[in-house]
Amino acid sequence: MSSLPEKPACRTPSFLVLNSPDPPAPWHELTGSVKHSLLSHGKKLGSFSKCITLASYALFPVLQWGRNYDLKMFRSDLLAGLTLASLGIPQSIGYANLAKLDPQYGLYTSFVPPLIYAVMGTSRDIAIGPVAVVSLLISSMIQKVVDPSLDPISYRKMVFTATFFAGIFQASFGLFRLGFLVDFLSHAAIVGFMAGAAIVIGLQQLKGLLGINHFTNNTDVVSVIKAVWIAVHQPLHPGNFLIGCSFLIFILITRFLGRRNRKYFWLPAIAPLLSVILSTLLVFVTKGDKHGIKTIKHVQRGLNPSSAKQLQLSGPLTGASAKIGLISAAIALAEALAVGRSFATIKGYQLDGNKEMIAMGCMNIAGSLSSCYVATGSFSRTAVNFSAGCKTTVSNIVMAITVFIALQLLTKLLYYTPITILASIILSALPGLIDLREACNIWEVDKMDFLASAGAFFGVLFGSVEIGLSVAIIISFTRIILNLIWPRIEILGRIQGTDIFCSIRQYSVAVRTQGLLITRINSCFLCFMNANYIRERILSWVIEEKDAMENAKERTRSVIIDMTNVMNIDTTGLAAIEDIHKKLASLEIQLAIANPGWQVIHKMKKAKLVDRIGRSWIFLAVPQAVEACLALKRESGHLC
Incomplete structure (x- = not known):
């Protein structure tokens, strides 16, 4: 199996995603919620007397x-x-x-x-x-x-x-x-x-x-x-x-x-x-x-x-x-x-x-x-x-x-x-x-x-x-629970003349990009309840298209997962993404991740999953991921 080349394109957006600061710990969010409840509009704390005054105004609107x-x-x-x-x-x-x-x-x-x-x-x-x-x-x-x-x-x-x-x-x-x-x-x-x-x-x-x-x-x-x-x-x-x-x-x-x-x-x-x-x-x-x-x-x-x-x-x-x-x-x-x-x-x-x-x-x-x-x-x-x-x-x-x-x-x-x-x-x-x-x-x-x-x-x-x-x-x-277990997973297409990607089922004018499978996970939490379903759904689409495409030039060469809606992920979800990456790599298909949430990219870095997928294949938005995947497709076609 030939190794897939690393695509260095779009470094700036990838840099923004991969170098974002760590998200706040749950304890900090909790104390921040309490402070926001006690202080009007989350104003900054000053002197003790000012703190008491702000808390009084918040607790007693009169x-x-x-x-x-x-x-x-x-x-x-x-x-x-x-x-x-x-x-x-x-x-x-x-x-x-x-x-x-x-x-x-x-x-x-x-x-x-x-x-x-x-x-x-x-x-x-x-x-x-x-x-x-x-x-x-x-x-x-x-x-x-x-x-x-x-x-x-x-x-x-x-x-x-x-x-x-x-x-x-x-x-x-x-x-x-x-x-x-x-x-x-x-x-x-x-x-x-x-x-x-x-x-x-x-x-x-x-x-x-x-x-x-x-x-x-x-x-x-x-x-x-x-x-x-x-x-x-x-x-x-x-x-x-x-x-x-x-x-x-x-x-x-x-x-x-x-x-x-x-x-x-x-x-x-x-x-x-x-x-x-x-x-x-x-x-x-x-x-x-x-x-x-x-x-x-x-x-x-x-x-x-x-x-x-x-x-x-x-x-x-x-x-x-x-x-x-x-x-x-x-x-x-x-x-x-x-x-x-x-x-x-x-x-x-x-x-x-x-x-x-x-x-x-x-x-x-x-x-x-x-x-x-x-x-x-x-x-x-x-x-x-x-x-x-x-x-x-x-x-x-x-x-x-x-x-x-x-x-x-x-x-x-x-x-x-x-x-x-x-x-x-x-x-x-x-x-x-x-x-x-x-x-x-x-x-x-x-x-x-x-x-x-x-x-x-x-x-x-x-x-x-x-x-x-x-x-x-x-x-x-x-x-x-049913919505969490079986979330909607959409195949995205581009509206001609724009950089807008949306569901091909909802919008008939959206057209798929040849050689790419762009999917979007419509769940805020990729976790143990839905990770297996999401993994099987994406891989089944890849296999179905592989079997249906007789022309090697038209077959899927890249899969983009739009994670805009995914706000959090657990270890089972990370394992599912890694399984998808390994399966696609065995089929010589590149995986790209678009717009992972703050908690998601933080946990992906902690689990070393970013390094295994490739740092240059994490993108800020779907259009940048599409551009990189099309460049990879052209390069692969030229090599052939």
Whole structure:
């Protein structure tokens, strides 16, 4: 076998590739991520006082926008905050009931977390407090470990502990820039999960709407329907159903009117609070609580009590609490970021995802120490906040102060509030969680995404919240793994008259260069999962073309692998490239590598693979590799 000549052409591009500095170590990248999270836009560190100042501005955005805050903005925020409170107070009480907690814990969660978020968050519009999906998630998972009806104290302790872990996870995601972990819950999975959860929540509200005493703790639709079927055959007071349905219709009508005319945005916002006031007066005047109408009864008065001593950070339930906290953290972040980004896009400003995670984490850690459960951004309340003309997060402060006043002065008035009205308020908020239009759009655009959405929906509906999430994540991971195992490998051709090389399958005008096989690996990681597939695919093309070409002058003399998309490589990937090189060399075919990534060329040099392939056969771009290979072909033809 004759030795292939070394081609010295294009030394400058090869020099650039081979003499690039070593990439940063993982530890340096991690510390850089932390510094970027704490310092605005990764500014350089100066004196200690400057470092503290930069970190303060990064952690507390209020220090930046607060300098330009004026009375006109405050008027807008005051109106928005009061409107927000009128919706948030009754919703908070209802969501506490959904979370199997006493009503005051919902109000606690609408007091401390919004105050923390107001000084740390980057969204101007998001409204913080308890939400339906997280309330369902908390109750459905914790009641499998501790029954709230038999041991309410242990149940509350586990709720606060799970909230503490949720805050720790959320803050860690932001501090170490691990937000991609939340992205494993894809948009399609969230759409399906929310829709399934909305139906489950709606069915569970039949307990309050019908005034049922005994109800199932299971969240699957079969168990809930069975419990309702048994209950309706028992003696029930029709007053509960009549009050609940009447005010549900009233709330839905006000929402319809508010959507028809934006001038009446305040009408659907105040409708829940008005419903609570009117239904409470009705029960008080008629003494309905003595005739079968179920009421809230006692609500504890006063500011959030400390719950620091109730956290169970050691013991047999710590692991379960951490697991529930992690799942709650992911769902809460996914909902909050989706809501925040939607309204930030409308107003035309940028939301900092990592700072949002840190803010959410800090507010939930503080909340766990002050008798709150997991809080996040609510879509319905954020929409009201936006419509009311909020300018900054001061609207959250106004809402929190209003909740504080309610905790101090109005809790005794809630004694006669019927539970059925809380069910009506929750039911009225559920249609916003079911997005049929988006589900149809997902089906049209990507069938695999729709499969993940449907998996989450039916998993929640017929299994449990955990099963729905697990199914969605498994489907999403399966898709990722399949794409990693069988990446697209394209044969490239040149667009005539240019130096542009693209897929001959996608672009019919792209023409292959005679004597060259130019391939591109469309995978960011050449690793043990796909290295063998890539090696066999490239070599099979070479062998097929060798057998098909009868004319020796037309046979493939060079193979170019475009590694533009390959960001990293492991030892199995290096071995695959070396196998390709050896096989091609035995066939007297030259291998050329174009545009290897930073980590790729670093590892190729460490493994001495660059020397075995030939330093002059590593190129910065495909056109330079093609030029060198054509020169080799002409030289080989001349030698023949």
